Amino acid sequence: MSAKKPREIVVQRAYDEPTPHDGYRVLVDRYWPRGRSKDVLKLDEWARELAPSAELIHEFGHVPERWDDFRRRYLLELAAAQPRERLRALLAAAGARRITLVYGARSETQNQAVVLREALLKA
Numbered sequence: 555m556s557a558k559k560p561r562e563i564v565v566q567r568a569y570d571e572p573t574p575h576d577g578y579r580v581l582v583d584r585y586w587p588r589g590r591s592k593d594v595l596k597l598d599e600w601a602r603e604l605a606p607s608a609e610l611i612h613e614f615g616h617v618p619e620r621w622d623d624f625r626r627r628y629l630l631e632l633a634a635a636q637p638r639e640r641l642r643a644l645l646a647a648a649g650a651r652r653i654t655l656v657y658g659a660r661s662e663t664q665n666q667a668v669v670l671r672e673a674l675l676k677a
Contacts, residue, residue: 561633564652564653565655565671568595569587572595572654578647579654579656581597581602582605584605597656632669655671655674
C-alpha cells in the first residue's frame with residue numbers, strides 16, 4: 555500500500571511571473587496588488603475572505619518583530635468556523651492540482667501566504 559502523497563502548496567509573490575507549473579493560482583491578499591492586472595496574474599480565484607483582517611494587517615505593518623504575534627493571531631482567525639469552511643472549499647476547488655498562494659508583500663518569509671499555507675496543510 556502506498557502512502558498518500560502530501561498536497562503541494564507553494565507561495566509566490568504577485569510580482570513574479572506565473573509559470574505553467576503553478577497549478578491552481580489563488581490571490582490571498584485583502585487588497586489587489588498594485589500595478590498587476592488580472593491577465594498578468596492568471597488567477598483561478600481571489601480568496602480575499604481568507605486574508606488577515608484589516609486590523610491585523612495594520613497592526614502587523616510588516617514589522618519583523620511583530621511576526622510571531624501576527625502569525626499566532628492570523629491562525630486564530632483562520633480557526634473560526636467560516637474560514638475553516640472556506641479553506642476546505644479552496645482545497646476542493648483545486649482538486650489534486652498544486653496550489654500556488656499569490657501574495658503582494660515584499661517579505662518572502664513573513665507574509666500571510668506563509669501562514670495560510672500552514673493552515674491549509676493542516677486542513
